[in-house]
Amino acid sequence: MAALALVKAVDGFDASLGYDFSAFATRTIIGELKHHFRDRGWAVRAPRRVQELYLEMNAAVAELTQQLGRSPTIREIAAACDRPEVDILAAIEAGHGYRAASLDARGEHGRTLLERVEGTQAATGLPGQLAELSPHLDRLSAREQSILRLRFVDELTQSEIADRLGISQMHVSRLLRSALDTLRMAYKESG
Amino acid sequence: MDAHIELILPAQTEYLYLVRLHVGAVASRIDMTLEVVEDLHLAAEELCMSLLSLSHNVPDRLAVGIAWDADAIEISCRLGGTQDHDGQSWTNEGFPELISERILDALVDEHSLDVDGHPPTAWLRKRRERPLPSA
Numbered sequence: 609m610a611a612l613a614l615v616k617a618v619d620g621f622d623a624s625l626g627y628d629f630s631a632f633a634t635r636t637i638i639g640e641l642k643h644h645f646r647d648r649g650w651a652v653r654a655p656r657r658v659q660e661l662y663l664e665m666n667a668a669v670a671e672l673t674q675q676l677g678r679s680p681t682i683r684e685i686a687a688a689c690d691r692p693e694v695d696i697l698a699a700i701e702a703g704h705g706y707r708a709a710s711l712d713a714r715g716e717h718g719r720t721l722l723e724r725v726e727g728t729q730a731a732t733g734l735p736g737q738l739a740e741l742s743p744h745l746d747r748l749s750a751r752e753q754s755i756l757r758l759r760f761v762d763e764l765t766q767s768e769i770a771d772r773l774g775i776s777q778m779h780v781s782r783l784l785r786s787a788l789d790t791l792r793m794a795y796k797e798s799g
Numbered sequence: 800m801d802a803h804i805e806l807i808l809p810a811q812t813e814y815l816y817l818v819r820l821h822v823g824a825v826a827s828r829i830d831m832t833l834e835v836v837e838d839l840h841l842a843a844e845e846l847c848m849s850l851l852s853l854s855h856n857v858p859d860r861l862a863v864g865i866a867w868d869a870d871a872i873e874i875s876c877r878l879g880g881t882q883d884h885d886g887q888s889w890t891n892e893g894f895p896e897l898i899s900e901r902i903l904d905a906l907v908d909e910h911s912l913d914v915d916g917h918p919p920t921a922w923l924r925k926r927r928e929r930p931l932p933s934a
Contacts, residue, residue: 669833679834682827697823700836701816760905766834781837788841788902792848795894 655702662699664689666778679767679777703778704785748791756787800866800873810861810878812851818843818863822874825867831927839925842906843874846921849899849912850878853919871908871926878918 617633668688672680686693745753758764758772759780766784770777806821808814819840826836847861864875894902896912903910903923910923 679832681830681832682823682836683830685833693827694824697820697827700823700833700840701820704816704819704840760902763905766837777834778837781841784841788845792894 658702662703665699755783801868803866806863808861815847825865838906845902846876849921850876850919873924875922877920
């Protein structure tokens with residue numbers, strides 16, 4: 609997407625206006641990426657300003673997490689984004705409608721996110737403790753069970769799971785919610 | 800607990816975003832981290848869903864209490880309504896109690912579910928990480 613946006617920037621750049629190309633290209637690429645995520649990323653459409661704040665907040669959380677060496681508080685995120693805390697809470701809520709990256713999408717090393725999840729497991733197969741709890745868990749894929757196991761059986765924190773998978777803690781939160789929703793739906797359908 | 804608010808909501812899952820928003824706002828007041836806030840969102844949802852998935856006659860409302868002090872948040876849920884539920888038995892159409900308990904075990908410090916009560920109730924407590932480490 610960014611490469612296509614760069615091509616678009618090259619096509620649209622008019623050197624005779626005397627502007628710097630790198631600044632023009634950066635603005636074009638960011639604009640295209642925002643459009644892409646606004647149009648494709650939201651399962652439930654949130655207002656544009658909230659969508660943009662959510663994306664801005666993600667960047668601020670990543671930076672703060674690195675600076676502080678821990679998850680930031682809502683107050684710290686609000687200060688970093690120069691927004692009131694209530695806006696940050698609204699953006700978090702809106703983020704629940706943000707479509708989690710497909711668990712089957714292939715990443716940098718040609719492995720899907722869930723293949724990376726599975727790669728963190730010492731053993732394959734059903735998570736024993738969860739499997740004992742209910743036969744309905746087999747309605748989930750082995751991959752979905754794996755990410756639930758990391759949080760609810762192994763009791764890794766969201767940040768620890770995020771570190772293992774090389775994704776953000778907020779992304780882990782969305783994946784957990786999605787897996788629990790799938791499981792709830794399985795129970796509802798079977799009930 | 801120093802402070803307490805109570806939400807009375809229609810007993811429908813589409814109103815749970817109001818619970819998440821209020822839980823987040825309270826957690827923010829006592830400087831819980833984003834990670835804890837997101838765990839609390841999942842936990843509050845599980846707590847409410849463990850009651851909303853009970854059915855007999857559909858209850859009218861869900862009462863959600865959020866109490867807090869500098870060290871912790873407590874969330875309590877109670878089904879209620881204009882109908883008299885005394886003596887009625889509820890049928891769980893959601894997660895088995897063991898799964899709800901497993902999920903809450905991982906997310907919060909203490910919790911209890913009483914799905915056989917009249918009315919059914921659920922409660923959790925999450926302590927703040929203290930002190931917050933800094934860079």
